[in-house]
Amino acid sequence: MQYTEIALWAALAAPLCIGLLCTILPTARIALGVMCGCVLATALAGFFAIGAVYTSGTVFIASSWLFLDPLSAYHYGVLLLVFCLSSAYAWVYFSQELRAGHLDRRQGRLFAGLWCEACAAMTLVLLSNNLGIMWVGIEATTLVTAFLICIQVSRQSVEAMWKYIIICSVGMAFAFMGTLLIAASAKGLDLASHDALLWTVLRENAQRLDPRLIKAAFIFLLVGYGTKAGLAPMHSWLPDAHTQAPSPVSALFSGFLLSTAMYCIMRYMPVIEAATGNAGWAQRLMIGFGLFSLLIAAVFIASQKNLKRFLAYSSIEHIGIIALGLGIGGLGVFAALFHTLNHAVCKTLAFFAAGRLGQLFGTYDLREIQGALHRSPVWGAGLFLAILALIGVAPFSLFMSEFFILKAAIGKELFLVAALLLIGLGTVFICALGYLLPLCWEGAPREKSEPGRFVTGEAFLVYIPLTALLVLGLWMPEPLQSVLQKAAHIISGAAAATSLAGIRP
Amino acid sequence: MTAYIEILMMLLILFDMALLGVSRLRTCITVSSLQGMLLGVFTVFGHTHGITLRILLIAAATFLLKGFVFPRLLRRSIREANAGNELEPYVGYSMSVIAGLVMLGAALWLGARLPLSSAIGIPLVVPAALTTFFTGLFLIIARKNALTQCLGYIILENGIYVIGVAAVVEIPVLVELGILLDASVAVLVMGVAIYHINREFDHIETDRLDTLKG
Numbered sequence: 001m002q003y004t005e006i007a008l009w010a011a012l013a014a015p016l017c018i019g020l021l022c023t024i025l026p027t028a029r030i031a032l033g034v035m036c037g038c039v040l041a042t043a044l045a046g047f048f049a050i051g052a053v054y055t056s057g058t059v060f061i062a063s064s065w066l067f068l069d070p071l072s073a074y075h076y077g078v079l080l081l082v083f084c085l086s087s088a089y090a091w092v093y094f095s096q097e098l099r100a101g102h103l104d105r106r107q108g109r110l111f112a113g114l115w116c117e118a119c120a121a122m123t124l125v126l127l128s129n130n131l132g133i134m135w136v137g138i139e140a141t142t143l144v145t146a147f148l149i150c151i152q153v154s155r156q157s158v159e160a161m162w163k164y165i166i167i168c169s170v171g172m173a174f175a176f177m178g179t180l181l182i183a184a185s186a187k188g189l190d191l192a193s194h195d196a197l198l199w200t201v202l203r204e205n206a207q208r209l210d211p212r213l214i215k216a217a218f219i220f221l222l223v224g225y226g227t228k229a230g231l232a233p234m235h236s237w238l239p240d241a242h243t244q245a246p247s248p249v250s251a252l253f254s255g256f257l258l259s260t261a262m263y264c265i266m267r268y269m270p271v272i273e274a275a276t277g278n279a280g281w282a283q284r285l286m287i288g289f290g291l292f293s294l295l296i297a298a299v300f301i302a303s304q305k306n307l308k309r310f311l312a313y314s315s316i317e318h319i320g321i322i323a324l325g326l327g328i329g330g331l332g333v334f335a336a337l338f339h340t341l342n343h344a345v346c347k348t349l350a351f352f353a354a355g356r357l358g359q360l361f362g363t364y365d366l367r368e369i370q371g372a373l374h375r376s377p378v379w380g381a382g383l384f385l386a387i388l389a390l391i392g393v394a395p396f397s398l399f400m401s402e403f404f405i406l407k408a409a410i411g412k413e414l415f416l417v418a419a420l421l422l423i424g425l426g427t428v429f430i431c432a433l434g435y436l437l438p439l440c441w442e443g444a445p446r447e448k449s450e451p452g453r454f455v456t457g458e459a460f461l462v463y464i465p466l467t468a469l470l471v472l473g474l475w476m477p478e479p480l481q482s483v484l485q486k487a488a489h490i491i492s493g494a495a496a497a498t499s500l501a502g503i504r505p
Numbered sequence: 506m507t508a509y510i511e512i513l514m515m516l517l518i519l520f521d522m523a524l525l526g527v528s529r530l531r532t533c534i535t536v537s538s539l540q541g542m543l544l545g546v547f548t549v550f551g552h553t554h555g556i557t558l559r560i561l562l563i564a565a566a567t568f569l570l571k572g573f574v575f576p577r578l579l580r581r582s583i584r585e586a587n588a589g590n591e592l593e594p595y596v597g598y599s600m601s602v603i604a605g606l607v608m609l610g611a612a613l614w615l616g617a618r619l620p621l622s623s624a625i626g627i628p629l630v631v632p633a634a635l636t637t638f639f640t641g642l643f644l645i646i647a648r649k650n651a652l653t654q655c656l657g658y659i660i661l662e663n664g665i666y667v668i669g670v671a672a673v674v675e676i677p678v679l680v681e682l683g684i685l686l687d688a689s690v691a692v693l694v695m696g697v698a699i700y701h702i703n704r705e706f707d708h709i710e711t712d713r714l715d716t717l718k719g
Contacts, residue, residue, distance in 0.1 A: 132680035139687040143694050150701065158701045159714040165698055166654055169691050170645060173661050176684070177638070180665065183673040184621055193677050212620050240717040 004052040005061050008068060011045040012123050014038055019116030028098060028108020032091055035112035039087040039119060043080040046123075050077050054483060060129070064198060067129040070486035074337065075263050076126045078344050082255040083119055085345075089352045089461055090115065090248035096359055097246075102152065111151050111246075117144045118252070122260050131197045134264060135172070135179050138228065141257060142168045148252075149245040160237075160244035167237040168228055175224025175264075181217035182268075185210040185275070199267060206274035214275040218282055221268055222289065228261035230319050231289045232296040239300075242312035243364070247355020250308060254315040255348040259340050262322055266491050269326065274493075286327030287417060293320030294424040302431045307354050307364045310435065311347065314390055317428055318343040324421065325405045326491065328412055334488040335404030342397045342469065346389045349465040353383035356458070366435055373440045378455060382462035384440045389469050391432045392425055397472035506550060507627055513547050514633035517667070518609065521640040524660060525601040530588060530652060534579045537656055540637075540663055541571025544670075551630070551670045559678045566685055567666070574689065575659055578696050582652055586703040595712075596647040604647075608639040621672045630671045638664030651702055651709040655695040662688050 018038040025031040050073045053059055058069040068076065094111070097103040103111075121144055124137035146165045150157040183197050186209055195201050202209070227234040238258075242250045265286075272282040297317035304310040318339065325336025356379040357372050358364045373380035389396035402425065409418040472480075520540045527533050545568025552560055582588075596604065612635035621631050641661025645654045669676065702709050 130677075130680065132676060133683065136680070136683040136687055139691070143687070143690050146694055146698070153701060153705070155705045156716055158698070158705050159717055162651065162698050162702060162711065162714060163717075165691075165695060166645065166658070169658055169695075170642070170661065173641075173658070173665060177665050177668070180669050180673050181621075183676060196673075196676060197680070210620060216619060243717065 004049050004056075004059050007045040007049040007052075008059065008061055008066070008127065011042050011049060012066075012120060012127065014042050014045070015116040015120040015123070019113045019120065022112035022116060023109050025109060025112075028094070028103065028105045028112075031109040031112035032094055035115055036087045036091055038116055039083050042119060042123075043084050046076060046080045049073075054479075054486070061127075063194070064200070065130045065133060066124075066127040067200070068127060069490060070483065071266065071490040072126045072263075074483055074487040075259065075340070076123070078259065078341050079119075079122055079126060079256050082252065082344050082348055085348050085352075085461065085465065086248050086251045086255065087115070089251065089348075089355075092458060092461070093246065093248050093352075093355055093359070096356075097152075100359075107151050111148065114144050114148050114151075115248075115252075118148065118257075122256065125260050126263065129199050131179050131182065131199055131202075131267075134267070135176055138175070138225070138261060138264060139169075139172045141260065142172060142228065145249070145253070145257065148249045149241050151246055151249070154244075157244040160240040164237045164241045167234070171224045171227025171234060173224070174220045174227070178217045178220030178222075178224055181213050181220060182209075182271075185213035185217060199271070202271050203274070206271045209271070209275040211276050214272055215281065218268060218272045218285070222265060222285060225261045225264045226289060229258050229265065229323075230261075230293075230316050231323060232293040232316060232320070235293065235296070235316050238316060239309050239312040242315070243306060243308045247308075247351050247358065250311075250355070251348040251351035254311065254351060255344045258315060258319050259322075259344060262319060262340070265323075266326060270491055270493060280329070283327045283329050286323050287414075288327075290320045290322070290324030290327055291417065291420050291424075293317070293323065295320075295420065298424045298427040298431075301428050304431075304435070305366055307358070307366055307369060307439075308351070309364075310366065310432075311350050311354060314350075314428070314432075315343075315347060317424070318347070318390075320424075321402060321405060321421075324417070325401075325408065328405065328408045328414065328417070329492055330408055331411065332405055332408035333492045334484055335401045335408060337484050337487050337491075338404070339398070339401035342389075342401050342472065345465045346386055346396070346398060346469055349382060349462065350386035350390060352461060353379045353386060357383060366439065369439055370442050371440070378459045378462055380440055382466070384436065385466055387432055387436050389466075391429045395473040396469045398469070400473050400476075510547070510550060510627055511629050513543060513550075514627075514629040516543055517547075517633045518636050521637055521660070522602055522605050524640060524644065524656075525605040526598050528598055530583055530650070531580070533653065533656055534576045534583075537579075537659055537663075538572050538576035540660070541573075541575065542568055544568075544571055544663055544666055547667065548670050551667075562678065563681050563685075566682065570685060570689055571659070571663065575692050578692060579652060579656065582655075582696050582699050585700060586652065586709050588650060588652055588709055594648050594653075601643070601647065604643060605636075605640060608643065609636050612636040612639060621668070627671075630667065634664050634667035634671070636664070637661075637667065640664070649710045649712040651695075651699045651711050654711065655692065655699065658695065659688075659692060 015038055022031045022034055053068050053073040058067055060067045121137050121140040125134055128134035146161055150161045189205050230238040242253055269282055293316050297313045300313045322336045322339050325332040360375055361369045389398050392399045392402050406418055520536050523536045524533055545564050548564035548567055612632040615635055616632035638661055641657045644657030699709055
């Protein structure tokens with residue numbers, strides 16, 4: 001067995017086993033420490049494997065049931081990044097909760113265990129070549145993360161958890177139906193049991209799949225995985241779950257859980273497009289769902305009173321933008337993948353800051369959090385800049401990826417799409433600025449409070465992601481560009497390669 | 506063989522109608538348990554490829570899980586939550602049965618249009634599966650009680666399962682077992698969620714879970 005294969009197995013097995021171990025450790029603090037160590041070790045193994053994929057090509061393990069190709073390697077890289085940042089933040093956040101007595105030993109251990117299991121489940125989704133295993137993985141993420149929402153049990157968190165579990169389970173049932181229909185459409189291929197549902201096999205033989213069944217399947221898949229990704233109108237679980245979950249969990253949800261489901265849709269797109277004669281049928285659906293999510297989110301953002309809810313709707317907006325990019329195709333796919341990374345980094349940072357400010361102010365109510373910059377220079381600045389980046393202010397990298405998507409839409413002469421995109425982004429921009437200014441500056445704080453301390457460790461959590469966003473906005477390194485192009489090539493096939501030639505931000 | 510499978514499918518549809526028309530939760534759970542056992546039997550005979558060890562394994566797992574384990578979990582939740590009947594569903598019981606008939610019609614229409622039915626050779630299988638799928642969805646949407654919604658999820662899964670057995674010949678056994686495992690954990694997680702809801706709110710009526718809005 002080669003080193004790369006060993007690394008992949010280790011990256012899958014380590015969080016699975018250590019997650020179980022965490023639940024029996026003596027104290028919450030030790031469990032959190034072991035969890036951080038586990039995530040770091042997983043990340044080392046994972047990045048080693050990702051490096052190998054980009055230098056020497058796709059790696060297959062478990063007799064081709066699991067694999068890492070440029071598309072999954074890119075997403076896996078983003079996943080590891082989000083997990084490393086969020087784990088470090090979870091340490092900071094829960095240390096505070098432990099000091100304040102809001103978290104007991106059992107809850108701390110449960111959190112650490114479930115966090116590692118969530119990492120393992122998402123890794124399984126990204127590594128699956130077998131579409132059945134992919135479904136099993138994503139259903140497992142639903143079940144594991146359901147308890148993460150109500151680690152700290154309260155009426156609201158239980159309500160949010162119930163909505164999450166019932167809506168996402170139904171969504172997953174739809175996705176399962178879609179997976180079965182895909183398998184049924186491959187009947188003409190006479191595949192052996194072992195090869196049925198293998199993505200690589202289906203991709204090669206896509207032209208021979210039954211197009212009627214494929215279309216029915218994609219509708220089920222889009223509704224199913226779209227529910228989990230938070231595409232409107234299946235998004236209703238999302239704002240509640242994000243608001244009620246502890247902030248590290250919200251960061252993980254927004255940062256990568258939604259993208260995991262989006263990744264599943266990306267996997268299916270090339271198969272569906274090839275099976276339906278490359279007529280852009282699946283792409284039109286994606287444009288529709290993407291635009292609808294963006295506009296719905298814009299409407300709800302206009303009337304928010306809760307900071308985390310505002311960020312949750314912003315996630316729906318950005319998932320909509322990613323779907324839109326995928327739907328436009330060509331440069332749009334490249335931009336959508338770039339946006340996945342940008343949004344993951346930026347939204348985790350925004351939830352980090354929102355969580356710590358929430359702890360300081362004791363509320364997430366936008367009308368009561370005022371003068372955040374005074375109260376905590378580090379997190380106040382973090383929130384301010386993260387939200388600026390989220391609403392697409394130049395020169396942050398989210399501006400660049402949104403600009404590429406707009407350019408792709410105009411390039412394909414989809415002027416109505418471009419106009420609606422601009423309307424959505426503009427609405428969010430104006431409303432968010434309206435919240436942001438009082439949030440950071442306005443008014444003297446209610447009670448006389450000491451100006452917050454500048455904590456170096458926490459400052460790293462803010463400035464590392466911010467610097468990354470800023471640098472990526474101004475200059476895209478050659479390796480990243482080639483990684484994105486390889487990943488985009490898998491989704492859109494040969495058509496994208498030519499249109500990507502002239503991009504240089 | 507065809508005649509037996511048709512009888513099984515008729516029973517499946519009848520169970521769906523019973524679920525829609527019955528108000529007593531315990532009776533609903535018994536019906537779902539019978540439906541689960543029926544699925545186990547169907548797994549053995551619904552295959553065109555003859556009986557293999559793989560099929561027997563999956564049939565046994567289905568029979569036990571859907572016939573005994575799930576109903577047991579649900580009954581325990583009833584005892585804990587002290588929930589007897591669904592008092593005021595969004596849609597009344599006779600209206601639900603009428604809706605069930607409409608769903609049956611839609612399923613027959615859809616089954617004839619999807620190129621799935623020709624693959625198995627027995628025309629009733631896909632419509633019966635779709636009816637079960639719609640029934641599950643209907644129970645989740647039209648009932649307020651969290652337990653009935655959980656039951657709806659099980660019925661929804663049953664419908665998909667029938668399509669899986671009949672229309673998809675070769676799914677590797679490991680994947681099928683993974684899927685069964687996921688479904689059972691989902692029911693377990695819902696059970697725990699119901700326990701928490703009951704403890705926090707003293708009831709399990711989901712329409713009264715309305716603090717989170719906007």
